[in-house]
Amino acid sequence: MGDGLIERAFALLGSFDSEHRAQPLAGLTRRTGMARSTALRVARQLTEVGALERLDDGRFVVGLRLLEIASLAPRGHGLRAVAMPFMEDLFHVTGHHVLLAVRNDDEALLVERLSTHDAVPIRFRVGGRIPLVSTGVGLVLLANAPADVQERALAGFVPGEAGDAIRTADDLRRSLAEIRRGDYAVARRPSPENPRTTAAAPVRDEDGVVAALSVVAPSPQFDPAAYVPAVRAAARAISRQLRTGQGGR
Template identity: 65%
Template sequence: MPFMEDLFHVTRQHVLLAVRDQGEALLVERLSARDASPVRYRVGGRLPLASTGVGLVLLAFAPPAVQEQAIATYAPEHGDDDIRTPADLRRVLAEVRRGDHAVGHQNRPWQVSTVAAPVRDGGEVVAALSVVAPGTGSPNPEYGPAVRATARAISRRLVEDGGRTMRIEVADGHR
């Protein structure tokens, strides 16, 4: 949590942490400023993997069968505005893997942009961290490096800690 708090104090925007659970993104933590833009995300809430920055990161690093299921059933109703077809989703997932982060924006139900990065435990992606901010274009260019650095710091702590005080589990049969 201290790492997320630091990111929140730097950005003053929504900071989200999610894990993959039963084929969805499960929001496990959210920090928000009182004057931050409205979002539909609540701690304990579930979202399709292909519809948010954290979901795209979790999906991009999920087992191939999980990815193929999401691609086969993709519906663009609430997804990133640049992902309109299953082929678009496949392309974006490859970009996320290559760049080790996701950048996206949505115009419905609110105009928001996001940057998300993977949190790893021993190399395996176990969670995704993001900043969600108001806007229709690319997020503030400073958010990307801040989100990636924070995700790496959490990842290092997970490895150093060895599960003694900090552990993130993915509950759908894969850690």
């Protein structure tokens, strides 16, 4: 494949999301801006190698070959394999959502999520992207990100996107400093229907912060005296496993 074809292939794959899991050719053309003939040619080539599959009705879906390849990503499934036993413990102790995320440029990417069927609703899905400034895991990752990433977040800050506690870019800068000092974040999202609070902590390997772990609970049920220490303890346990190179306890 030439460079142009690789870019078009990734653009086409990137057009799939949780609301567009199966797309006809017209959908691929519309969402990528490609000419119909180009989108069809790229889709056929991706289908031939298993990156896409074609349904009986002609629509395209993401192929299993991508799952096989993605399972080798050390910041995805490798991290998940180490973290999962501790995430399960945290989930059983709290009974609320447990999230594990990594930073991907100026966003967070959700690696794993444990939830009960009756937990407070959240929109985040495994493999989905999460804002850095408006979530607990995002704030932890942003607080430990390189300076240029933090400055872009501060420059692009939109009032209201981070909740009542962070109203301005200066508030965000102070919050990031507090998160680095305390080694955890508490983020509150006020909502008449669904107020929720998050406690998050960094996960480290020998090179620094590689992920963030959090518990998300309805605000009336959130107990910082219980959840913050529990999240920090789980994050430290995962960090020890990553630093020692062990995949289990």
